[in-house]
Amino acid sequence: MSERTIWKDARHGKVLEVQRRLAQGEFVDQVDEQGDTPLVHAASNGKANVIQVLLKHHASIDGQRNDRLSALLRAVQKGSIESVQLLLEHGANVDSTFPDGKTPLIFAAGHGVAPMVSLLIQFHANPDAQDETGNTALLLASANGYPRVVQLLMDATANCNLPNYELKSPLSAAASEGRADVLHLLLAKESSTTDVDGCNEDGWTALIHSADRGHLECAKVLLDHHANLDAMTTNGATALWVATKRGYNEIVRLLLHHSTSVVEAAVGGMTPLMVAAAFGYLSIVQLLLDASAKFDAKNADGKTPVDLAVEHNHANCKVLLLLRQQHPLLYYAKAGDLAKLMVQVAHCGAPDERDESKKTALMYAAVSGHTHIVRYLLTLNVDMHAADMNGATALSLASGECRMVLEREMLHLMVREGKILALRELLEENPDLDIEQPDEHGTTLLMTAVDSGEADIVKLLLDQNADLNAQRGDGKTPLEIAAEGNHVGSRAFLEKEALFRDKFPLLYQARSDNVDATRQLLEAGAPVDERDDDGWSALMYAASMNNVGVLKVLLQFGSSIGGSDKGGKTAFMVAPDKEAFVKLILEQSSSELRFSELMFKGAIECDPKLGKAILDEFVIERGRYNFEFRELDRIYGKGEVHESALYSIMHLDTAEPEAKESVKQYCLQHPMIRRVLQLKWEFFAQRLYIEQFLMYALLLMSSIISGSFYQLDEAPRNVLKELEDFFQPDWTSPPIPVVTGVDGTITEQVDSSGFRLALSVWLVTFVYVVVATIIAHYGLKPKRICALSKWCRDGTYLGLVWFIVWGDYTGLDWSQQIPDMKKWKNHALNVLFLQSIFWTGVFGIPLFAYVATRTDAQINASKDLIQIFQNIVLWLAAGYFFRWEVKEMMGYGVRNYFTSVVNSMQIITFCVILFFYVPCQLQIIPETVVSRQTQLVCSGFTTLSLWVLFLQFLEIIPSAGYLLPMMKGLMRDLTRFSILYGVFQGGLTCCYYILFQSKPGHETLLKSFITVFLVLFGQLDQVVDVIESEKDKQPLLYVVGYILLMFHCAAAIVLLLNVLIAMMNVTMQMGLENARIEALVSYAHCILRLELSLQPQERLEMIYIIKPKFLKDLDPATLVYGTDTSSLTLRSVQLKNVAHQRPDESQPLVCSDSEQEESAIKPNAVGILNPAFYDKTPKSEYAPLVEIPDNSTVQFQNDVKAALATIKKEHAQQLHQLKVQIAELTKSIADFQATTAPSGMVSM
Structure with a gap:
């Protein structure tokens, strides 16, 4: 651990330790090994409290060793203002210097410590003191960009023009370093003595410094204070020349804006234009040429700016210089100099002049964005269609406001020339194109079309909602212009449009895409489904113009999607983007969406996936395992068969096999359509199928038996005599012998046992067909099968018989939900089948016994009558099917019907039986006319044809239908x-x-x-x-x-x-x-074929449990309306107080057709809808038969393609410009390769 000393305590600011040591008698000015006193240590670390203690103990201000910094200089370095103030107050030398000659003031100013500078100035520091290089405090503060310090020094009367030893003044230092705010201070005061044009020994002024360093703001400040633009360095360089050499085009522009007098000042024979051309500064070349720089001046080597541009391979500069030299008119258009351009036009009179690349003045002006030049050239009627070598026109090259001007003029030109097809294509490609933009005289496109007598264009513009009330510069409207010019056709269109806008404001606002106005009209009570004289609604107008905002508003107010105009067109048909239209409708509230057959047909023709999307909106998931269907009765189809969803799917109007396969995958196997197929099978197809199957079996059996019996006859029969014998039979007479041999011998041809067996089989078949057909026809009707199912579940057989004979179906509770109804319906079908077997036995066994007990003689005697009866049955059966085929033909249409080979085969077979074979068998056409062999051949072929046609009945069987x-x-x-x-x-x-x-x-x-x-x-x-x-x-x-x-x-x-x-x-x-999906297709074809044989009224009544005709005698008072009459829907009508009905029951009713839905509901126009429409069905019944292909990748690719197409369209102009530049570059490279001038930079 190091020893503690007074220097360390002073350095760390330990005041008490320092006081203790001083109290113990330690010397206050003792120096350490480096020669620093405690005061210096405290000052070095900014410990003002220690400094105060040391000074109280009379510490020496300059007690340090002479080669060491004083306490004041250490405090200034530290930036401790309090320490500096204490030292100055105790007599420290304010102008003491650092080893490099800097005073405390210079040091503080150079570091931007404004408070320190202010303190030193208070203690009378010298503001003009200089360090060893001659830098003053003001110069360093200016160079380093400290405006506050500069202001303090200037207030202290520092010399603003005092340079350093390199003759650099504060102003030059600030300009060189880009200190624009400092320059403002140095030059701001009127009384300022700062020399704005002061220069160094090389003649460099502040302005030249700023131009050399590219400080634009500094140059602006200097020029605002009248800096000399003509000032030159010792080698003759001006600020303009220096800025040109550095390539600072903005500074060049600024300098040229203030003066062009130095544009020809040269250094070593190089003018600014030559320098710019040599370095390839295209924008500066443009600026200098605009300032009238001499493009033909030569340097010391005799080279012009063009030569220098070529020498250094600056193609763009070369082109610009040559353009100025050879085509001044084009250059002035490119430069945007209108005054000189007008002079040049007046001089040469050729505004359509072209350069080597076939560019015109209009192209150059359009590319450069000079709108005023473009407008001027257009007044000279220059050729707007002119194209350069790359095929680009002025319009394709223009951008911004110039493009708008040219587009407007191009539109007016197209209108004047009557180019309606081109105008229509342009409007289709640019739906947002402003057709109201007037020209210089206030003339709109509509006015131009009217004035030019182009009636068709007038109509086209009116369809685009052109303004009828716009006024030209002279105050005339389009209608007044038409009347003045006697343009009858245009006037008629204008008057009709004006009447339309006044009479149908909602339709006009919808067409005009005015969302707010449309909403206001609807809120004010305008009818949302109002139609004009052509049958167009607001929705159709909005859809045709793709006005999405208006479409949303109309759908919010309940606009009808269905309905067509007088020509049969619907909103979907007139929509340009049908996919977007369908998606928009589906985005609206699904609970309010109503199914439209026309929209669905158009959707699947556009894209089968759209049809699936529509159907998805009407399927509701109830829990995890059940489906419920909305609008099922509408999708089922209550109008014509060819307008139903099923017909649209099965008869898609396209020749592409892929489209038909897609419809099968996306729509036919959809749960909604499969449920529709189930209902159609239950309501009518099952009954008709069984009836036709039974009748066809009788027809086929009768055809076989007829041909077989006829083979036994060898002579013509007298039918009238046989009928007479039938009513007066002679059982004892033998059969009439027939001569069969050449020698007159008689041969008996009748095989009694075979004839008896064939007759027995045919009689049993006949009886079963009659019985089963009657049971199927009456027992499989929707109301009866439902009633039978309920009786099988809850009632007795006798009660059922009584109900069928005397019961009232309106008395049943049809709103009752039976969870296992499907099981009981199957049970009811089994009951009906057993009934058919039972009654066939009741009636067939006696007949069979009668035939079995007849002798051979009796059988032979009645053979001919039996054949007559059998042929009559054959004729009736063929007539039955001929009637169905005629009804089917009326449903399909004659042309569509005969496009099917099977249909043609059927109708021909039945016609042959009806009008040829049976009449021959009954001797209506005698054998003398049609030979026996011919009849036998006809019988054989008709039988074969019937057997082949029998394959149709396999369509309903899943295992064979495919x-x-x-x-x-x-x-x-x-x-x-x-x-x-x-x-x-x-x-x-x-x-x-x-x-x-x-x-x-x-x-x-x-x-x-x-x-x-x-x-x-x-x-x-x-x-x-x-x-x-x-x-x-x-x-x-x-x-x-x-x-x-x-x-x-x-x-x-x-x-x-x-x-x-x-x-x-x-x-x-x-x-x-594809077996499973093809089986479904066969099933659907069978049901559709049966449906086409029904009359519209028959089809409509089959969806009711109680048909409308059974309710015709009800009192109107018994109809209860759940909502206001004006808002009546097919779900809002209810029936109550019907005879035998419980008082608390009410049944949902629907209108009998679409027209009655829109009118008031009448008692004879309603019926009780079949409860099957409201059944929940398990999801397992509708599992996909084939997997729907994943189109996510295809959709992504389509989105990418659409995005790329948009980008390509947006950047078409840039691509044109790029082509132009590439062509110019190619030409320049060729020119460069052809030149032999040596390369290298010019000597500066």
Whole structure:
């Protein structure tokens, strides 16, 4: 531990220790090894309290050794003002110096310690004292930028012009270091003696110093105090020349602004312009040329500024100098010197002059942003369409205000020239383009169009909400201009638009994208769905103009999304961005969203994902396991079939297979559509399917039996005689013998046992079809199946029979929720099926017993009557299906109906049976007209056709439905194979016929074709026999025949058949991958086909438990309206006080059609909606059949592409300018390579 001394205690400020030591008699001025006293130690550390104690004990102010700093200098170094003040008060020398000659005042001023400087000045420190280099306190404070210190020194009358030994004054020091605030102080007072033009021994003034160092603010201060711009250094350099050499273009601009007298001052023969050209300072070259610097002056080597620019490879400077030299008009346009430009135009009269790059004065002015030059040139009618070597025009090069001026003038020019297509494209590309900007005379685009007589453009501008009330400079409006110029077409458009804006203010404000005005009109009571004379609503106008803000307001006020104009267009159709329109609608309150069939159809045509997004809004999750559906009755479809959501999905108007597949993935397997399919199946499709299946089975059986019975007849029948015998039968007479042999022999053709069996089977089928059809037709109606389900659950069979016969369906509680309703509906279906079996037995067994007990003679005697009856049934069954096909044709439309091969096949088959085959069988068309063989062929082909058409009934079976679409693909493969194989078939047929003509199987070309075709299926024996027969007679033919046969087998069987198998295998594989979704497609096709056969009224009534017609006798007083009549919706009407109904029950009602929804609800226009619409269904029933592809990557790529497109559009102007610069640089490089001048910097 070091020994404690008085110096240490003084240094650490231990006052008591110092006092104790002094009291014990220690010497107050004793020095340490370095020669410092305790006072110096205390001062060095700013211990004023110790200094005070030492001074009281008469410590010496200068007691230190002579080579050591005094206590005052140590206190100044420390910056302790209190210590300095104590020392000065006790007689310390205020002007003592440091080893470098600095006084305390110089030291404090140099470090900016203003309080210290103020204290020293109070003790009369010398303000003009200098250190060893001649620096004064004021000079150091100025150089270091301490304005407060400078002010104190100036108040102490410091000499402002006293330089140091380098002749640098405080003003020059401040200017050199960029101390603008100090310069203000040095020059501020009028009485200031500071010499603003003082210079050093080299002639450098403060202004030259600031120009050399690039201190713009300092130069401004000096010039404001009239610094001499003409001052030169000893080598002739001015401030302008120095700033030019350094490249400080702002200082050059400032200097030239104050004076251009020194623009030609040269140093070593180099003018400022030469210096700027040599160093490549383009902006300074521009400034000097604007100041009329001589561009043709030469230096000592005889080089001009252009030569120097070329020598040092400064292409831009060279171009600018040459432009000034060769094209002064273009240069003045680029420089923005309007006065000189006007003089030049007056002198040469060529405002469309071009330089070597084909640039015009307008281009240079536009690029440089000189709006006043652009306006002046436009008054001279310069060519705005002129393009340079790179194809850039003045408009493409312009930016900022110049671009606005040129765009405005271009628009006016397009209007004057009647270029409506170009104007329309421009407005579509720039929806925010201001069409109201007037020209110099206050003329808007609309006024220009009217004045030019361009009626079509007038209409286009009015559609863009052009201002009708704008006034030209002379106070005339567009309508007055049209009347004055007798422009009839324009005037008619203006008057019609004015009437529209006055009559339909809401529609006009919606079209104009005026959100506030639209909201105010709606709040004031304007009808939100008001339509103009063309049927357009405010929503349609806003959608067509993509006015998002107005659309949101209209949707908030409940604007109807549906509805169309007189041309059938909807808001969705007229929206330019349909995807954005749908998303905007979906962003609104989902609880208020109503389903629109037209919007849904347009959405899936635009993008199937939009259709899925729409459907998602109407699906509500109830807990973890259940779905509930909103607006299900609307999505189900209550209008025409072709307007329903299901029809739109199944008949997408596109030829792209990818789009159809996407609709299946996103929409058809959506839970909402699958629920719709379930409801349609339950309401009508199940019943119609069963009815048609039964009738088709009867039709097919009757066709088979008819053909089989007819084969037994060998002579025409007299139908009228047979009918007479039916009513007066003779059971004893034998069947009429028919002559069948040539020799007149008689052969009995009737097989009684076979005929009896066929008749028994047909009779049982007939009875079951009749019974089951009746049960299905009446038992599967929605209200009956629901009632039957409830009775199966709660009632008795006798009660059910009584209810079916005498019950009142309005008396049931249809609002009751039955959790297991689906199970009881299935049970009810089983009951109906057992009923059909039971009643078939009741009626069929007696008939079967009757036929079984008849003798062969009786059977033979009644054979013809049975055939007549069976053919009549066949005719009726065919008529039944013909009626359904006609109804389906009316639903599809004739053209759409016949686009299907299956539909064409069906209608032809039924027509043949109705109008040809059965009339022939009934001898309405006798056999003398249509031969027996023809009838047999017709019977065979119709039967085959019916069997093929029977495949349609497999569509409803999930395990087989997917095979039907697959068959279409297989048939396409077979067609392609037939085309390929047909070439070989034709060639081989001709070859075989030529080689083996007149041989067995090759007698004719047709027989040869058949023989060759059968080889494809392995029938080689006949061909081999023919070849073998030539072995001995014609050996060459024998060898060639076998070679041909081997080639035939290899090409046809091995190669081509395997190609066919491979093609079909691929088709089958693709079909199996999409089997589940294709099964759903087949299911949907079946339901839709059945729905198209229904009348609109039938379809509408099937969604009701109680049809509207059953409520027509109700008193209007029984209808209760839950809300005000003006705000009635299809959910707000309720039925009560119906006969046999409990008083506390009320049922939800809906309007029968869309028109009645908008009008007052009438008693005969309502019905009780089927409770199935409100059922909760488990999510497990709607698991995705195929996984929906993840399009997140595709969406990201689309977003990136959109962003890139936006960036490209925003920077199109910069890209044009870059192309120009590249072209200029390329040209400059070529010029540089061609020059032989030596490179190197100029001598300064």
